[in-house]
Amino acid sequence: MDRIQISDIFQQVAQLLEVQGGNPYRVGAYRRAARSLVDFSGSLDGLAGAGRLREIPGIGEKLAQDVAEVLKTGDLALRRELLATLPKGVEELLRIPNLGPKRARILLEKLQIGSLGELEYACNENRLLDLPGFGARIQDVILAGIERLKRFKGRFLLSDGLEAAALLTAGLANHPQCAQLSEAGSVRRGCETVKDVDLVAAGRPCRVLLDVFYATPGAVMQTPRGNKAKIRLKNGLQVDLHCVSPAQFPAALLHYTGSREHNIALREHARGLGFDLSPQGLRNAGGLIACASEEDLYRILQLAPIAPELRENRGEIAAAAENRLPRLVQEADLRGVFHVHTVASDGRATLAELAAAARARGWSYLGICDHSQSAHYARGLDAERVREQWRDIDELNSQFEDFQLLKGIESDILVDGRLDYPDELLAGFDFVIASIHSHFNLGPAAQTRRLLAAIANPRTTMLGHPSGRLLLARDAYQFDQQAVLQAAARHGVVVELNANPQRLDLDWRLLRTARDLGVLIAINPDAHSVQGLDHVRYGVISARKGWLEARDILNCREKGEMLQYLRARRAGFAARVACP
DNA sequence: CATCTTAC
DNA sequence: TGCTGCCC
């Protein structure tokens, strides 16, 4: 349990107390403590051991006790009590946009609404209208929020799926009865969200494997059926293990990896060549054909091997037949990244820590990129603090020979499309990422104008998280995607593939369009900590899903070449000024 | 127009 | 619930 997790628990306690109508100052105390823990740097275990937790601001007698309890047991009795006292559905209610603890409390008190279903029903009956603090507008927004939540229900982020897959394959892979093992399904294909995790194992007797699978810590066993075992992890994510004989493994892996559409198209392709492809194997008139791997299967079907990420029936079979599949980008192709936040705004790591981590990864540059001044909530930098950071960066850079920190900024795109600093200051950065962080609900026309204005600004190097979506939480804002991508291509503005697993924005389906329009992509971690640099992994997967090659990606270029691109973009501005 | 809630 | 200041 680290301080962030404890902070989250306190945050939740504060919210639940507020829904319950508890003492507002008690609520505030939990909020303040949650904040204080986030800001705290030091050893909580150390302080707890010494009985000195109360030295943390906002932590007094009771909260020190609570911190100690979470450190010891991993949870708070108070939290469990609150959840038990309040209706089961309040957690979900609070996830609806524009529905916070205050309104949730009113819904609970006046209408006894404690679940999504009840709320939806009440909205449809217009029962929210006469409630204090509610009106027609809020009711509509809530109803839309419920629809979205229902749509996302039971889905998980790719990062969660990969984590679960890694956990389980680690447990099974070394088992002597397990000849081969692989993740499959949407996790293997790198889909941005997944419903469940599929694993395929070759081995016998399967009984033993299944027992290991069921013994996964924290897992709840579901009813087994045939060769399929199911468990549900603590977070609700379901994992299926399909057990097959070693001979069946390649065909089974292919089948369970999908996608369904890819399988159908592949089967059709096989039929055209006189083969029958099924989950059991590949056969022709002469019977079953022995295959050692998926590559074998594809080869026999006269196809180049198709990476799992491409198996979405978007032309990959034709491309494989003509041997013109892309040479997909790999994580090792990255030479550096942009879009990394530091302690100066809402990050947790210092410049020095980030530089060290980037060098350890073998990167030759790291683009520092804090929030701009209008992002008050994230302690965005004003001009003075920007210049201060520049000095710090220069100072650090003077110590490196083969590595460089780049001076960047994530500048808010204001509602009128302007960037968040005067031009003179913007001109001093090595790169500028322009991002939208407010006014998500402009109409499509206005939002498009706003984005086009930002792209047309010669100081803009990149467009950050271009659609603004938060996976499983918030839809993309509305804008003319085609027009924005075309403008980016025309102006030489790089489009970000934000690799944060909650964003993966630009969506992989549009990446290919963007590339074909001539847009250059940057895979950016949007890291707020040293660990956050690992986000690039998901970005690379999405890029592969978008058929991208290293040459399509700015940060796969060597440092010199990348710098040249940044310079050329800036020089382009100078040239246009000189001869309009 | 002031107040409240929510969200960044 | 935390913190301060006041009282004893």
Add this chain to the structure above:
DNA sequence: GGGCAGCATCGTAAGATG
């Protein structure tokens, strides 16, 4: 030093409500 009362709330802006 303990007990007690009284007060407390980052930072801002949008947007709805009344």
